[in-house]
Amino acid sequence: MENRLIRKLELFGPLPDSDKKLLDDIVKNSQIYAAHTDIISEGDIPTNVHLILEGFACRYKNLANGTRQIMAYMLPGDFCDLHVFVLRQMDHSIGTLSQCDVVDIPRPRILEMLERPALARTLWMATLVDEATLREWIVNMGRRGPAKRIGHLLCEINMRLKMVGISIDGRFRLPITQVELADTMGLSNVHVNRALMMLRKRDLITLEKQEVVILDAGKLEEFAGFTPNYLHFSGGKEEQSRSSESLSIVRTKASA
Amino acid sequence: MENRLIRKLELFGPLPDSDKKLLDDIVKNSQIYAAHTDIISEGDIPTNVHLILEGFACRYKNLANGTRQIMAYMLPGDFCDLHVFVLRQMDHSIGTLSQCDVVDIPRPRILEMLERPALARTLWMATLVDEATLREWIVNMGRRGPAKRIGHLLCEINMRLKMVGISIDGRFRLPITQVELADTMGLSNVHVNRALMMLRKRDLITLEKQEVVILDAGKLEEFAGFTPNYLHFSGGKEEQSRSSESLSIVRTKASA
DNA sequence: CGTTGGTTTGATTAATGTCAACGCACGTGG
DNA sequence: CCACGTGCGTTGACATTAATCAAACCAACG
Secondary structure, three states, rough: OHHHHHHHHHOOOOHHHHHHHHHHHOOOOOOEEOOOOEOOOOOOOOOOOEEEEEOOOEEEOOOOOOEEEEEEOOOOOOEOOOHHOOOOOOEEEEEEEOOOOEEEEOOOHHHHHHOOHHHHHHHHHHHHHHHHHHHHHHHHHHOHHHHHHHHHHHHHHHHHHOOOOOOOOEEEEEEOHHHHHHHOOOOOOOHHHHHHHHHHHHOEOOOOOOOOEEOOOHHHHHOOOOOOOHHHHHHHHHHHOOOOOOOOEOOOOOOO | OOHHHHHHHHOOOOOOOHHHHHHHHHHHOEEEEEEOOEEOOOOHHHHHHEEEEEEEEEEEEEEEOOEEEEEEEEEOOOOOOOHHHHOOOOOEEEEOOEEEEEEEEOHHHHHHHHHHHHHHHHHHHHHHHHHHHHHHHHHHHOOOHHHHHHHHHHHHHHHHHHHOOOOEEEEEEEEHHHHHHHHHHHOOOHHHHHHHHHHHHOOEEEEEEOOEEEHHHHHHHHHHOOHHHHHHOOHHHHHHOOOOOOOEEEEEEOOO
């Protein structure tokens, strides 16, 4: 199977063959996590970096009042904790939604990656897109009603999956219950259900047995106010001309 | 006046004197922006990095339906667009809320900073805290009612201002209208008002003429479910022992 | 003074949550 | 093979919460 990670990263700019070889290497030692399992929990001290190869995972927090909030989805090709080097403690948990195939990358391996300019730049960019996605989610929760909110999420997931070759023709598997969708959107499960019904009644989507079909991407995007600019992928054409200096992150000697 | 930037960055770890000197230098050429002025707008191609020295700024988006959503506050000591090097286009706007004193840092200057290991690590850490803050805001919007939501925000702002020596004794100026608060919290201005009244009636805060007093930080934090772990400042003690290798980001030769 | 921008309040409407029940598909064990 | 339990989705009735509309108020400022 094609390496999804390479496919995703190259959307942000081409990588030399040597970098791709490294990535191919890294992806070899993967491990299956069952659905609804924590990969790392709030309070843990992170050690390795995790990379999702297959399946859906999420960042989430459980609140004191018994509710929970999902703050991000991690799809195939996404890194979980590149911040391993800087933050001493997880301030949230990462868990699987479906069964996942996950690579556990030891720190030296990451440093090896960061020593390569093109790769380092690309990883940085992926991180910034994650951040932009968080901002868009805030917009979504703050200023869009339930149906548009869910529609927007579906547009985003569709686009992100398309970037790694999983969504085809607006059709993809969404291995998530409506309760989990509710915990993502800040709504009740009942209301999520009604919003989904409404999206169906308007012929914007189809959804059965966790199989989503976006019937008309344009119509759904317009309905939900979805603009993909925050994903910054744009075929990567203008990307190249930008920033005449490229960056690499290299290891220096220990300070302690 | 003390350099707020240095004060903030050193919460994440000590900096060598040479780094502090560089920061002192950088801060010299600042510029005043009037209240409610864009520093940079959605769609713009970012060039320089901006640093807030004084005043409140925010990231925001205007939506098609005429509403807007504020996604982050930038307080004194905060950088606005460290992503300048990687993303080609702003996917949101940054504007002042109050009058602001802003430094405009040219790219080479930033590279100079990133060449210094301690400084680079610290800047990276600040970026990660920004990201964690975005996640916490999602939790806030998704799973906390209006009064708790606003209370949580006030706790956060108080703590962040305290970190740079602006908030003293839970007392600080919040140069923001209730409409802007509403655009931050995803609520109507009327409802924000009622929630504020409620916080006052419970003797959790005082607020007049944009002067906030948190009457009992512990009580407010408990009420709002505020846990500051996501700000990762913790006096920076354990921070040091973490990550035996430190990182620096250095310029490499141009790729184009 | 009169105007302006922001806050506060009340009345009403609309949106969302909660509670409870039912249905359906699936798997399990008798 | 069937009875049963379980998890999820769906629906309706109702309670609660928040938005909207409108007006009054208040301090600052020309």
